[in-house]
Amino acid sequence: MSLVLGLEITPRFVRGAFLKTALRGSEMEHYAEVAIAPPSEEQSTTAPLRAAVAEVLAQGSRPPDRVIAALDGELASLRLIDLPLGVEKKIAEVLPGELESLLPFEVSDAIVDYQIVSRDEINLQLMTVATPRENVAERLQLLRAAGVDPRELAVGAASFDGLGALLRETLSNRTVLVIDVGSTNTDFAVLTNGQCTFARTVSGGMNLVESGRRTELGAALRRTLASYRSQRSDDPSLILLAGETAPMESARQWLTEQLGIECGTVPVPSAAGMDDETAPRFAKAAALAARAISRKRQLDLRQGEFASKAAAGEIRKHLRLITVCVAAVLLSFVVSLGARYRVARAEHARLTADLAEVSQDLLGEEAKSAFHARELLTAGPRIDDPLPRFDAYDVLEAISESIPTDIQHDTRRLLIEIDDDGDHGRFEIQGTVGTIAERDRLVEELQQHRCFSDVEKGSISTAAGDRKDYKVAVKVECEAPRETKREED
Numbered sequence: 001m002s003l004v005l006g007l008e009i010t011p012r013f014v015r016g017a018f019l020k021t022a023l024r025g026s027e028m029e030h031y032a033e034v035a036i037a038p039p040s041e042e043q044s045t046t047a048p049l050r051a052a053v054a055e056v057l058a059q060g061s062r063p064p065d066r067v068i069a070a071l072d073g074e075l076a077s078l079r080l081i082d083l084p085l086g087v088e089k090k091i092a093e094v095l096p097g098e099l100e101s102l103l104p105f106e107v108s109d110a111i112v113d114y115q116i117v118s119r120d121e122i123n124l125q126l127m128t129v130a131t132p133r134e135n136v137a138e139r140l141q142l143l144r145a146a147g148v149d150p151r152e153l154a155v156g157a158a159s160f161d162g163l164g165a166l167l168r169e170t171l172s173n174r175t176v177l178v179i180d181v182g183s184t185n186t187d188f189a190v191l192t193n194g195q196c197t198f199a200r201t202v203s204g205g206m207n208l209v210e211s212g213r214r215t216e217l218g219a220a221l222r223r224t225l226a227s228y229r230s231q232r233s234d235d236p237s238l239i240l241l242a243g244e245t246a247p248m249e250s251a252r253q254w255l256t257e258q259l260g261i262e263c264g265t266v267p268v269p270s271a272a273g274m275d276d277e278t279a280p281r282f283a284k285a286a287a288l289a290a291r292a293i294s295r296k297r298q299l300d301l302r303q304g305e306f307a308s309k310a311a312a313g314e315i316r317k318h319l320r321l322i323t324v325c326v327a328a329v330l331l332s333f334v335v336s337l338g339a340r341y342r343v344a345r346a347e348h349a350r351l352t353a354d355l356a357e358v359s360q361d362l363l364g365e366e367a368k369s370a371f372h373a374r375e376l377l378t379a380g381p382r383i384d385d386p387l388p389r390f391d392a393y394d395v396l397e398a399i400s401e402s403i404p405t406d407i408q409h410d411t412r413r414l415l416i417e418i419d420d421d422g423d424h425g426r427f428e429i430q431g432t433v434g435t436i437a438e439r440d441r442l443v444e445e446l447q448q449h450r451c452f453s454d455v456e457k458g459s460i461s462t463a464a465g466d467r468k469d470y471k472v473a474v475k476v477e478c479e480a481p482r483e484t485k486r487e488e489d
Contacts, residue, residue, distance in 0.1 A: 005064035006289030053146035073156020073201025157187035162287035164194025242283030451478035
């Protein structure tokens with residue numbers, strides 16, 4: 001069983017969610033919250049934060065096997081962008097160019113990542129993140145100084161993406177808005193069927209509320225919701241409040257009034273010593289921990305030179321096991337292949353015996369192989385061919401051959417009707433050509449085919465770009481020799 005720590009760092013607190021994971025499932029073990037003390041004159045400004053992180057680590061039942069942290073949302077740019085479906089395999093190559101004009105910093109000096117939000121027949125919609133390299137370097141340096149080297153580094157409101165794996169039943173088949181009103185910023189994330197499809201960090205939080213500027217925060221949240229609705233059609237039906245304000249009934253009522261959406265709290269799993277009312281304070285930490293059990297790709301700022309070496313180390317650690325598994329699979333494949341070969345040999349023997357019996361009855365001689373049977377058929381008397389003289393494929397081929405190559409022709413509708421014997425039938429073609437004269441040339445070519453007759457010119461009309469829409473009906477009556485048809489087949 002593995003122990004994962006989701007680590008949330010706010011201006012005032014460090015929160016941790018310890019999640020036990022195993023093949024059969026996961027269980028929240030413990031939540032920890034430590035206030036960040038003001039620095040003394042003798043301390044560096046980061047010393048209290050490092051001390052708080054160390055204290056959270058100490059509250060776990062043992063050192064975590066994996067730590068997942070996040071970068072503050074105000075330090076990164078989160079955007080939804082659309083790309084053509086054809087570039088899906090080249091997203092990493094084209095994305096920097098797409099973001100270059102949208103960022104307030106140089107994309108060449110940024111860490112960029114993405115996840116696919118949705119797709120249709122034409123476009124992909126991506127949620128992207130970009131931040132200057134120095135922001136990632138500073139956050140990793142700070143965490144390492146506190147004894148933590150996170151496997152992944154999420155970002156801001158997009159951290160709530162992990163809730164999809166933690167609350168599958170609750171979030172499935174619905175769209176919810178997760179809001180976390182922090183000290184100076186507010187995280188705003190939309191989850192559709194458990195996947196984060198929109199994320200923003202809004203400037204302003206409890207500082208605006210405490211200073212009597214609550215209306216500014218409300219206006220910012222409404223603008224953010226309007227921005228989401230302009231890019232996505234799946235409107236949220238519920239607000240889930242997370243963080244320090246989650247237990248406040250007044251905060252939930254205020255959000256309902258501001259956004260016109262019913263508000264509740266994130267149903268974070270409780271842990272030992274933690275009641276359901278307090279647990280939503282740890283929603284972001286729990287979401288970060290749950291990234292370890294998620295089955296989908298999520299935004300991660302540990303890219304390029306900041307990529308975690310722990311994943312490669314874990315692969316090397318389990319390389320022997322992987323090798324054994326591969327060998328077992330190959331052995332199983334070889335055994336299965338041998339069994340299939342024996343079955344195929346038995347089936348071949350049975351079919352050969354059947355061929356000999358049938359050829360003896362029909363041709364008076366046992367055929368020892370398929371080639372031998374073909375020779376006997378060629379040399380022996382002809383029998384009635386059960387195949388039709390002329391089929392729809394033949395008609396289609398004949399039409400294709402009849403259309404002059406110098407005519408720009410577009411087929412809009414083709415209906416082919418052939419009787420069971422393939423002797424008689426008809427087809428109707430609707431298409432577009434450049435001129436009436438080209439229609440007439442096409443009719444002449446169809447009339448010259450030995451199987452086509454009674455060519456009826458239908459109506460003709462003007463289409464887009466002065467091209468001509470036409471309709472032609474043709475009778476099919478082909479007397480192709482049955483011997484020729486059989487030899488071609």
